[in-house]
Amino acid sequence: MEAKLNTEGIEAMNREFPYLNEGDVVEVQRGPDPGGTGGAYRIFGATLKGLRTTLARVFEGPMTIQYPEEKTPVYPRFRGRHKLHRFEDEGSETMGLEKCVGCSLCAAACPADCIRVVAAENDLDNRVSAGERYAEVYEINLSRCIFCGYCEVACPFDAITMGHEYEMSDYNRSDLIFTKEMLLAEPIDRAPLRREGE
Ligand code: SF4
Numbered sequence: 001m002e003a004k005l006n007t008e009g010i011e012a013m014n015r016e017f018p019y020l021n022e023g024d025v026v027e028v029q030r031g032p033d034p035g036g037t038g039g040a041y042r043i044f045g046a047t048l049k050g051l052r053t054t055l056a057r058v059f060e061g062p063m064t065i066q067y068p069e070e071k072t073p074v075y076p077r078f079r080g081r082h083k084l085h086r087f088e089d090e091g092s093e094t095m096g097l098e099k100c101v102g103c104s105l106c107a108a109a110c111p112a113d114c115i116r117v118v119a120a121e122n123d124l125d126n127r128v129s130a131g132e133r134y135a136e137v138y139e140i141n142l143s144r145c146i147f148c149g150y151c152e153v154a155c156p157f158d159a160i161t162m163g164h165e166y167e168m169s170d171y172n173r174s175d176l177i178f179t180k181e182m183l184l185a186e187p188i189d190r191a192p193l194r195r196e197g198e
């Protein structure tokens with residue numbers, strides 16, 4: 001049955017949708033008609049643009065990197081495997097002591113909750129760190145780490161930094177929990193650095 005609007009209905013509609021009578025309907029701007037000569041011209045132009053990128057690479061030659069013999073260079077600020085540091089200033093009384101004092105600020109800053117620090121009091125006759133306390137346990141679960149760098153920013157003593165090493169894959173998750181001894185060990189740093197402007 002065909003619906004008919006009476007005067008009351010029209011008035012109600014005008015109240016509900018006043019813009020219908022005021023001529024302020026927003027016109028949707030549509031693109032040009034996809035077909036025809038203009039369409040073919042646009043498609044041809046877009047194809048040429050894509051080909052320009054492809055052809056530019058043709059003259060660069062092959063870019064194959066023979067990994068693992070050859071490694072991809074990383075940028076100087078690349079954040080890779082963590083390192084824990086000792087004091088290295090020759091002749092000072094802190095020489096060789098661990099910089100980490102077990103304050104857990106890095107663990108608090110870590111968004112992935114992957115750092116575990118257990119602090120202990122230093123024995124004055126056999127100090128481990130230069131502070132009152134030291135990290136008896138310091139572990140980073142690298143299977144959870146997102147390499148954000150918040151831990152190195154949070155550390156007030158530069159005790160932990162992130163190196164350039166990125167080869168950290170393993171077969172077991174438990175092997176990706178790096179202990180304090182592993183983090184203090186002399187870093188391998190096999191990843192080459194990019195030269196300036198490279
Ligand atoms: S890099 Fe980020 S996620 Fe990884 S241990 Fe540090 S704070 Fe946590």
Ligand code: SF4
Pocket residue numbers: 099100101102103104105106107117135154155156157158159160
């Ligand atoms: S690495 Fe730095 S922030 Fe983390 S527990 Fe040690 S001293 Fe504190």
